[in-house]
């Protein structure tokens with residue numbers, strides 16, 4: 001018999017969530033469009049012609065039921081709402097980026113615009129590294 005099943009799939013630590021809600025209320029504009037510009041706090045890990053790879057300012061503590069070690073975001077430099085709006089070449093680049101990070105132990109996740117949990121309308125893909133086998 002299975003007991004005590006947790007339904008928490010992903011979450012931020014309470015303090016991080018509070019910081020995130022405060023930040024969102026102060027910045028109603030699209031902050032992803034400000035990556036690479038002065039005043040944006042996301043640390044840029046890497047970039048291609050069309051994408052930023054940045055740290056998530058408000059990382060999850062838990063994802064897929066596991067402790068999160070690193071939480072990055074792949075953010076297109078243009079304000080796309082979904083992958084379908086990208087050119088073929090941009091889509092290929094996105095998959096290449098995901099493949100590069102997958103090889104390094106990152107899982108990836110992107111919410112559809114219709115998903116009520118999605119808080120930014122600017123398309124983005126989460127790159128999440130959780131504790132690994134044997135840890």
Ligand SMILES: [Zn+2]
Nearest residue numbers: 030033079122
């Ligand atoms: Zn944007």
